[in-house]
Amino acid sequence: MHLVLFIIFGALCVAGALNLLLQRHPINSALSLIVVMSSLAVLYLLLGAEFLAVAQVIVYSGAIMVLFTFVIMLLNAGREERTHGSKLAYAAGIPGAAILVALLTFIFLSHRGDFAQARLADQYVTGLAPLSEVIFTKLLLPFEVTSVLILIAILGAVALARKEH
């Protein structure tokens, strides 16, 4: 059951990511990125991270991707064209990424026995309570600092995107 769900949503993730790479229109890339993020939320659920799965859907596939699609439509972004730089990037990027993934896959799979086996619905499912216990006691200061960070980000976004008169 776990393996089947992992294969289905892992394949959906990879397919979405490849579609992001291959599509030439940014709105198609944005929509396939939403597919990747939603299937990642399911994978988080399989790993027992319930709160993060919900946060992933709300923050990433909700807020951030709406922002992306909004900007794509606002700027009326069209298809990208192939240029000299993109040919260079094809020559360097595809083999580089292939080497990276081959190396990492080899390392992880050769140490497969050292890793634990994830099971569905055991005692390691993390809801909101165990997370908030740590965030609001041990990590209270970093948590409060992030609120300042978001405030600064809002002010910065407004200041940068404002029309100058």
Add this chain to the structure above:
Amino acid sequence: MVPIAYYLVLSAILFSIGVAAFLIKRNIITVFMSIELMLNAVNLTFVAFTRHWSQVTGHLQVNGQIFVFFVMVVAAAEAAVGLAIIIAVFRARNTLSVDQIDLMKR
């Protein structure tokens, strides 16, 4: 049962696709989206290792998931500021192609 190594391999694949898209894509918005893809791949690694660490130590570990939480917060702030910068660049140069935004290379 699924070995944690499979999740790490999936995350490596997603990260590499993100790197390739970052290098290949010519549209500044898509380049920014591939950065988000790489962030997501790293988040999956964190969650997988949290799971691994929980099962190795025998009791619930949440530090990796809290790290993912903070990464999400920073990613949200970064997306807002980054897209505002993209809008400002588009207003100034009237293009979204990274080949034509090369003032700092000259």
